[in-house]
Amino acid sequence: MNRREFLAAGSAVAALPALNSIALAADTTINVFSGSDNNIIDFWNNIVRPAFEKAHPGLKLKVIDAGDDNGLRAIADRALAALKSKTDPQADVFESFDARLPAGGIDAGLWVTFSADNVPNFGKINPRAMDIPQRLPYRGSQVLLAYDKSKLDPKDAPKTFEQLIAWIKKNPGQFIYNRPDKGGSGGNFVRRAIHEVNGRDPSKFTVANFSADYAEKSLTPAWALLKDLAPSLYEKGAYTSGNTQSIQLLSQGVVTMVPVWSDQVLQAMAQGVLPETTGLVQLTDLALCGDFSRMTIFTNGANKDAGLKLANFLLSSEMQSAIITEIGGFPGVSWDNISADLREKYKDVVPNSIPTFPGGDWNSAVNDGWYRNVATGLVRG
Numbered sequence: 001m002n003r004r005e006f007l008a009a010g011s012a013v014a015a016l017p018a019l020n021s022i023a024l025a026a027d028t029t030i031n032v033f034s035g036s037d038n039n040i041i042d043f044w045n046n047i048v049r050p051a052f053e054k055a056h057p058g059l060k061l062k063v064i065d066a067g068d069d070n071g072l073r074a075i076a077d078r079a080l081a082a083l084k085s086k087t088d089p090q091a092d093v094f095e096s097f098d099a100r101l102p103a104g105g106i107d108a109g110l111w112v113t114f115s116a117d118n119v120p121n122f123g124k125i126n127p128r129a130m131d132i133p134q135r136l137p138y139r140g141s142q143v144l145l146a147y148d149k150s151k152l153d154p155k156d157a158p159k160t161f162e163q164l165i166a167w168i169k170k171n172p173g174q175f176i177y178n179r180p181d182k183g184g185s186g187g188n189f190v191r192r193a194i195h196e197v198n199g200r201d202p203s204k205f206t207v208a209n210f211s212a213d214y215a216e217k218s219l220t221p222a223w224a225l226l227k228d229l230a231p232s233l234y235e236k237g238a239y240t241s242g243n244t245q246s247i248q249l250l251s252q253g254v255v256t257m258v259p260v261w262s263d264q265v266l267q268a269m270a271q272g273v274l275p276e277t278t279g280l281v282q283l284t285d286l287a288l289c290g291d292f293s294r295m296t297i298f299t300n301g302a303n304k305d306a307g308l309k310l311a312n313f314l315l316s317s318e319m320q321s322a323i324i325t326e327i328g329g330f331p332g333v334s335w336d337n338i339s340a341d342l343r344e345k346y347k348d349v350v351p352n353s354i355p356t357f358p359g360g361d362w363n364s365a366v367n368d369g370w371y372r373n374v375a376t377g378l379v380r381g
Contacts, residue, residue, distance in 0.1 A: 029060040030303050030310055034095035035072045036293070037183070037243065039264060041065055043327050044095065051322075052313050059306050063095075069359055077102050080110050083300045092301035093310060096293035098359050099134035100207050106134060112297040118308050121315035124333040126292075128354070135294035138314040139263075139323045140330035142282075142290025142354050143188040146250055146265050147257040149279040160285040161196050165225075167257075169232045174256040176234040176249060179375070181367040183243035188289035189259040190226065190370055191357040197221035200286040207358045215365040223373035230374065239375060247274065259288065262349055266328025280349065290354045292332060 034041050041063060049061040066072045072094055079089035080102050099111045111134035116122040119136065129137035145164070147157060151174075158164040168175045178186030198204050198218055205218070230237040234255050240246045246258040247265065251274050268274045282288070295314070297307040313319060317338075320331040324342055331338055335350060343350075371380050 027058055027060045028303055028306050029062050030092045030306050031062050031064060031090065031301075032093045032095055032310075033064050033066045033072060033075055033091055035066045035068045036096055037264075039267065039327060040095070040293075043322075047322050047326055048314070048319065051318060052310060055313060056306075056309060059309065061310070069097075069363060072097050073101055076105065076110075079298050079300065080105050080108060083108060083110055086300075088302055089298055089300055091298055092303045093298075093307045094296045097135075097296045098207065098294075099132060099296045101360055106132075109299055112299055112304060112308065114311065119312045119315070121312050121333075124315055124337045126332060126334045129292040129294075129332055131292075131294060135296055136311050136314075136332075137292035137294045138311075138319075138332040139327075140290065140292040140332065140351070140354065141261050141263040141328075142330070142351055143185050143192075143259050143288035144262050144265065144349070145257055145281045145283075145288075146247070146260040146274070147279050147281065148250065148253065149277045151256045152279070154279050154281075157279060157281045159281065159283060161192060161283055162285075164283065165229060168229060171256065172232045173234050173236070175232070175258065176238060176240055176246060176255050177259050178240040178242050178246050179378070180370050181380075182241050183246075185243045185246060185259045185261050185264075186239065187366070188357070190222070190366060192283070192286070192288045193225050194219060194222040194357070194366070195286055195289075195355065197225060202286075202289075202355045202357065205358055205362060207360045207362070210358070210361045210365070212365075215362070215369070219365060219369050220373075223369060226370070226374045237375070237377075239378070250274065250278070262290065262330070263328040266346075266349065267326075270328065282351075287351070287353055287355055289357050290351070291356045292330070292354070 032044065034044065044063045049063065053060055066075060075091050079091055082089040099106060105111060113133045114122060114136045115133065125137060129140060158167045177189045180187035180190045195202055240249065243261055243264055247260060247268050249255050250258045265280065269278055295311060297304060297311065301307060315333055320333050320338060321342060323329040323331055324346060330351060335343055371378060
């Protein structure tokens with residue numbers, strides 16, 4: 001834990017009674033680790049941190065980029081070991097993480113259980129966002145399809161996965177998605193294909209039901225579908241290197257349609273990166289995946305109580321509105337807790353449902369399987 005050194009008071013003034021040096025209490029620094037994209041880390045550094053520190057004098061935030069989910073898992077493993085040895089894990093908060101990991105962590109008491117007792121704003125949370133009580137939802141996002149309305153009439157935009165595949169094949173070279181290990185927009189397009197070949201039933205995939213055999217059985221049909229689709233993609237099988245590059249190709253008119261994160265595309269539209277002719281559509285047979293980002297707090301972190309103040313602050317009207325206006329995300333609280341003007345402005349992207357796909361070992365199975373079976377000519381790096 002980083003703390004500022006205590007500062008001694010200045011020399012005693014001769015006319016005053018002799019005083020010992022007065023130690024000023026150090027600010028408490030909450031170590032927040034994130035594995036999210038740069039736009040989220042920027043949001044924390046530029047919006048959340050100054051607002052929180054202004055509202056809570058004496059508390060500071062330090063936002064640390066953990067790289068990805070694997071980086072967070074390594075820290076969580078360390079924290080579980082620290083819990084057993086009763087030592088400081090050198091971490092307080094995960095910006096977004098699945099508290100089901102590491103295995104045995106919940107039973108061991110690694111994570112704070114959130115409730116109205118320790119988070120006063122808890123009752124504002126959108127019931128659809130609730131998962132397990134060790135995870136506090138504070139923002140949401142979902143993958144949509146963004147397209148160029150000057151090339152594709154909105155009434156003809158595909159509304160089902162079957163229609164989407166048919167459109168891609170009928171319009172070769174006009175669709176692209178990113179490598180699934182390089183960003184969630186392409187990654188969740190791949191996962192939507194997995195859902196498609198498994199009866200459009202997201203409940204078939206959980207952290208707990210992963211096995212190598214089940215993964216092989218359930219994922220293999222999706223690889224065949226995506227392999228068949230590849231020649232109809234941009235440059236007969238090209239894939240972008242991330243979420244941002246997909247948006248750039250759409251903005252440049254190179255392609256007509258790409259999968260995008262709702263928050264990133266709304267932000268790009270607001271900033272003029274994407275033109276006014278950009279349309280958005282969600283599949284109606286089963287939406288593309290997304291989820292709410294849910295923070296976790298270590299019970300053995302040195303600043304657990306300060307972390308709970310941060311959790312409550314994130315659910316405040318100020319921060320929930322900023323999630324919409326600054327990053328185009330969905331609020332973690334129910335929409336009736338959001339101002340009427342914001343509800344009206346974003347009514348077209350308010351989700352009716354957000355299908356999910358588990359992380360953990362499934363991440364490696366999906367990414368490894370895609371490279372091995374679909375993009376066989378790509379060098380992974």
